[in-house]
Amino acid sequence: MAYRPLFPRDVFAEMDRLQREMLHAFDISPSIRGLARGGYPAVNVGSTAKSIELYTFAPGIDPATLDVQVEKGVLTIAGERKAEPVPEKANRHIDERFSGRFRRVVTLPDDVDPNAVQARYRDGVLHISVARREAAQPRRITVQ
Amino acid sequence: MNDTNSVAKQAANAPAEAALMPPVDVIEDANGITLYADLPGVPKEKLNLHVEADTLTIEGELALAMPEGMEATHVEVALPRYRRVFTLSKELDAGKVGAEFAHGVLKLRIPKAEHAQPRKIQVAVG
Numbered sequence: 001m002a003y004r005p006l007f008p009r010d011v012f013a014e015m016d017r018l019q020r021e022m023l024h025a026f027d028i029s030p031s032i033r034g035l036a037r038g039g040y041p042a043v044n045v046g047s048t049a050k051s052i053e054l055y056t057f058a059p060g061i062d063p064a065t066l067d068v069q070v071e072k073g074v075l076t077i078a079g080e081r082k083a084e085p086v087p088e089k090a091n092r093h094i095d096e097r098f099s100g101r102f103r104r105v106v107t108l109p110d111d112v113d114p115n116a117v118q119a120r121y122r123d124g125v126l127h128i129s130v131a132r133r134e135a136a137q138p139r140r141i142t143v144q
Numbered sequence: 145m146n147d148t149n150s151v152a153k154q155a156a157n158a159p160a161e162a163a164l165m166p167p168v169d170v171i172e173d174a175n176g177i178t179l180y181a182d183l184p185g186v187p188k189e190k191l192n193l194h195v196e197a198d199t200l201t202i203e204g205e206l207a208l209a210m211p212e213g214m215e216a217t218h219v220e221v222a223l224p225r226y227r228r229v230f231t232l233s234k235e236l237d238a239g240k241v242g243a244e245f246a247h248g249v250l251k252l253r254i255p256k257a258e259h260a261q262p263r264k265i266q267v268a269v270g
Contacts, residue, residue: 010165041184042221043220047217048213053210053211057248060182084171087171091172091173092169094168096167097168097169097180097182098167121247123185124186125208127208
């Protein structure tokens with residue numbers, strides 16, 4: 001897949017990419033899934049005591065075509081974004097937006113419940129909420 | 145002297161807040177320009193478009209539903225707003241900009257002014 005930065009002319013993202021590519025080149029334990037940062041879609045992850053929250057920034061997608069799966073503790077988000085059609089006799093001056101198939105894979109912590117996953121697509125962001133198991137949630141223990 | 149003044153003025157006018165630069169596609173045909181911009185996470189009411197003289201500014205603020213007490217563990221989108229500024233050329237009609245915004249993608253249509261529309265020019269012989 002061709003590399004395309006999330007935000008064009010982002011010097012820090014470019015430096016980040018360079019650094020990661022250097023790490024790859026020198027083979028200092030890179031992530032098993034390669035260069036994740038800086039591609040499409042971008043993913044923010046947060047956690048609370050009750051859940052893991054994933055925000056996937058995937059604008060311009062029909063939510064029905066999004067494929068979200070949880071299997072063996074791994075969450076996969078896959079889909080495709082079609083390029084905007086260019087009419088005949090038209091010029092494309094700037095071409096920065098991603099198009100094509102994409103797939104992001106996230107390893108979930110051990111204490112999540114794969115049956116309690118909620119996914120909502122709003123304003124181009126896919127928000128996935130994975131609940132933690134009851135037993136894993138913090139509980140206050142009364143001292144007698 | 146004049147140069148330093150204009151630089152100082154530019155610095156004073158520069159927006160103070162850091163913002164993400166949204167990726168865009170710009171397509172031009174005979175009748176105008178179509179611009180697509182990716183602004184995921186921006187609701188319609190937080191999108192701000194304005195044209196001033198020949199400057200088009202696209203701004204948007206992110207509004208994500210976050211549960212209480214959430215701690216970020218991995219962040220790729222690190223700023224809560226987008227901003228990008230374009231200079232329009234004079235054949236474009238800034239007064240007739242059409243905008244659509246759906247699923248985080250903004251589509252702007254900027255038509256060319258009447259006098260700039262293509263016209264076939266007859267070549268007279270003789």
